[in-house]
Amino acid sequence: MASTPASPAAEGIRKAVVVGGNRTPFARANGAYAQASNQDMLTAALDGLVARFGLADERIGEVAAGAVLKHSRDFNLTREAVLGSALAPTTPAYDLQQACATGLETVMGLANKIKLGQIESAIAGGVDSASDAPIAVSEGLRAVLLELNRAKTLKQKAAAVAKLRPKDLAPVAPGTAEPRTGLSMGEHQALTTAAWEISRAAQDELALASHRNLAAAYERGFFDDLVTPYRGLTRDGNLRADTSLEKLGALQPVFGRSLGDKATMTAGNSTPLTDGASAVLIGSEDFARSRDLPMLASIVDAEAAAVDFVHGKEGLLMAPAYAVPRLLARHQLTFEDFDFIEIHEAFAGTVLCHLSAWESEEFCRNKLGLDAALGKIDPSKINVAGSSLAAGHPFAATGGRIVATLAKLLHEQAVSEGRRGRGLISVCAAGGMGVVAILEAC
Amino acid sequence: MSTDDVLLEELPSLSRLYVSAASTAARTKLGALERPLVLPPARHTVEDVRVSLEHVTRFQHLLHGTVRDSLPSVFVHSAAFPVGMSILARTDFPLPLLGMVHLGNRVRHLRSIHFSEPLAITAWADNLAGHYAGTQVDLHVTVSSAGKPVWEGVSTYLAKGVFLPGLDKQTRPPREDFVPPRPTATWRLGPEAGREYAGVSGDFNPIHLSSLSARVLGLKRSIAHGMYLASRVLTSIESVAAEKFEWDIRFAAPVFLPATVAVRIEDEEAGGRWGASCFVGWGERSHRKHFQGTARAL
Structure with missing residues (x-):
């Protein structure tokens, strides 16, 4: 295992803080946002943030965002959204793509620029639309069209067209299958869930907690300054405040059905395809103070990891189980040192597999090279304001949702209890990757 | 000579x-x-x-x-x-x-x-x-x-x-009992898989081309080329394998097209490097073994 670099020296590097966040409510695919593009939704999220913090016509240091399902015409998606937003047109922007870790990685990249003094302020974001998904022509048609483009003579053109077959005319929609295995993300997770012997009941309980926590957070007005209504939606369309273990228990398994009666993953304990966008305003302490803006939490550090899932050495979504211990070791922290733990609920099984791995002496010794198990996390610290199972998961927008939610939770606690709490974020991503981060109340 | x-x-x-x-x-x-x-x-x-x-x-x-x-x-x-x-x-x-x-x-x-x-x-x-x-x-x-x-x-x-x-x-x-392991991949093979492989391999054996041509030779439907299956599995192994290696494959039940084939590839390390990969493929629904083999560094 590669050694982890030593903790960065505190002196010489200034802080990057979360000022606030804004997102659209998340909509189930082919619902409220079916007619809105990624650029539309990202612009809406930016404009809501601009309105909340009085940034109209301001030049922000840099905006970074991304989308997982992206049209090729959207090569400058974030810059185009900035140009369409109320921000000054002199605000530079770049796109980033790291599957479901896109949103969290934009926060980290921009926070590092702020820490190094390259910029004073930044907006990190992400957006995804499963409804307005890019549809491509088939490989056969594409090859013919490209050859046609290269052909110079009529004969060459005719030869190119002659290669066209009827099946080449069928369009190709993006899928959730891993390119190297052909297994969908749900099928991969079903194998991991079965390997860790995670019960159906435990998954349904986690899903229920997600819905209850998200509903309660909406009830107490927690999202009033984090979410801006969009296209008639005021809350996340997937939220089922009245769901129950009976209702969740009645659903049929949708993933891992080849496992027979060991299949446990349903539409209730897996995230649905979702549309939506999120944005987070971050800046230096000087930036926030000079404008009298809030400072919710400091962005401390992050760690990315990847696992070899192609030949089944590790589960597709298990990379955070490796990233978290590396990050904790760098800061000499344990789970006890955290007040809030945000684990992205790609599937209930993903969260429960990570927790089981950290509690497993065997996993921590053999896979992580530790002396003992990392330990158990107090369930009351996990996803206290709900997570992706209830809110939905527009892939690249999830990181921004979590960072803004956690920063506000830490700030609330700091105000009410007068102490600087700490929060951990863990996001798994396609390609066997994971990105995790630490936030600390200001 | x-x-x-x-x-x-x-x-x-x-x-x-x-x-x-x-x-x-x-x-x-x-x-x-x-x-x-x-x-x-x-x-x-x-x-x-x-x-x-x-x-x-x-x-x-x-x-x-x-x-x-x-x-x-x-x-x-x-x-x-x-x-x-x-x-x-x-x-x-x-x-x-x-x-x-x-x-x-x-x-x-x-x-x-x-x-x-x-x-x-x-x-x-x-x-x-x-x-x-x-x-x-x-x-x-x-x-x-x-x-x-x-x-x-x-x-x-x-x-x-x-x-x-x-x-x-x-x-x-005696027929061995085959219990499918957990797959690491699935392949969805369309009815055209045989014709497509014939196009790149030159092997136009009629049993691979269409249901009709396969029926003439006594098969109920066309079947995938064994070498397509071998090549597909080796594609996933050659990217991690040593430059010098040996491999073997034994074919079992034929893959009638169209088909969904589940595959498991398991790697073995030798001295911190790739040493070998064992693989097996079976019908995702039929649970019948289609092929099995190994690749090993030389």
Whole structure:
């Protein structure tokens, strides 16, 4: 295992803080946002943030965002959204793509620029639309069209067209299958869930907690300054405040059905395809103070990891189980040192597999090279304001949702209890990757 | 070269070999031709075989591989296949070519082969042996570059229902219980998978082309090429394998198209590097084993 670099020296590097966040409510695919593009939704999220913090016509240091399902015409998606937003047109922007870790990685990249003094302020974001998904022509048609483009003579053109077959005319929609295995993300997770012997009941309980926590957070007005209504939606369309273990228990398994009666993953304990966008305003302490803006939490550090899932050495979504211990070791922290733990609920099984791995002496010794198990996390610290199972998961927008939610939770606690709490974020991503981060109340 | 060594001027055409095999089969049936009971001691060689880059690229695209300048191991097999087929299609070959079943392969891939290397290909047959369902034979192919072997392969074929006098009939081994392990991949193969592989491999055996052509030869539907399955699984292994490696595959139940094949590949490390990969493929729904094999560093 590669050694982890030593903790960065505190002196010489200034802080990057979360000022606030804004997102659209998340909509189930082919619902409220079916007619809105990624650029539309990202612009809406930016404009809501601009309105909340009085940034109209301001030049922000840099905006970074991304989308997982992206049209090729959207090569400058974030810059185009900035140009369409109320921000000054002199605000530079770049796109980033790291599957479901896109949103969290934009926060980290921009926070590092702020820490190094390259910029004073930044907006990190992400957006995804499963409804307005890019549809491509088939490989056969594409090859013919490209050859046609290269052909110079009529004969060459005719030869190119002659290669066209009827099946080449069928369009190709993006899928959730891993390119190297052909297994969908749900099928991969079903194998991991079965390997860790995670019960159906435990998954349904986690899903229920997600819905209850998200509903309660909406009830107490927690999202009033984090979410801006969009296209008639005021809350996340997937939220089922009245769901129950009976209702969740009645659903049929949708993933891992080849496992027979060991299949446990349903539409209730897996995230649905979702549309939506999120944005987070971050800046230096000087930036926030000079404008009298809030400072919710400091962005401390992050760690990315990847696992070899192609030949089944590790589960597709298990990379955070490796990233978290590396990050904790760098800061000499344990789970006890955290007040809030945000684990992205790609599937209930993903969260429960990570927790089981950290509690497993065997996993921590053999896979992580530790002396003992990392330990158990107090369930009351996990996803206290709900997570992706209830809110939905527009892939690249999830990181921004979590960072803004956690920063506000830490700030609330700091105000009410007068102490600087700490929060951990863990996001798994396609390609066997994971990105995790630490936030600390200001 | 001994008297039995034949130097062919160019790679034989596979379609012509299939047609001549059909005519040999017809003449044998009519009694105009009698098949001998022993293998011809012949070795066929073609020298200076050039691989077309465009051909390799089409092969790599179809098999979901990376477009590289080195040849995939199964591509070398398909490039050399016509020379091997010219042995099986000889009128003095004891077994009928048409309807032969591919039982498995063993290959030693001795070094990375660049697409531009002129190759010399030599093929011969040996090990005519009894099998519980007929008679099997080994077809050897050696591919050399600059006078040194770079790839050595043995394909084992079965002539079903053909029992030659003097060969012991083997008893059928008990059917093993196959319990599918957890898959690491699934392949969705459409009805066109056989035609597509025929297009890049040149193997237009009618059992792979369409339901209709397969039914003529007594199959209920067309089946995937064994070498397609081998190549697809090796695509996923060659990217992590050593430059010098050997692999083997044994085919079990045929893959009737269309099909969903579940696959498990398990790697073994040796001294911190890739040492070997074991693989098995089965019908996702039928749970019948289609193939099994290993790849190992040399």
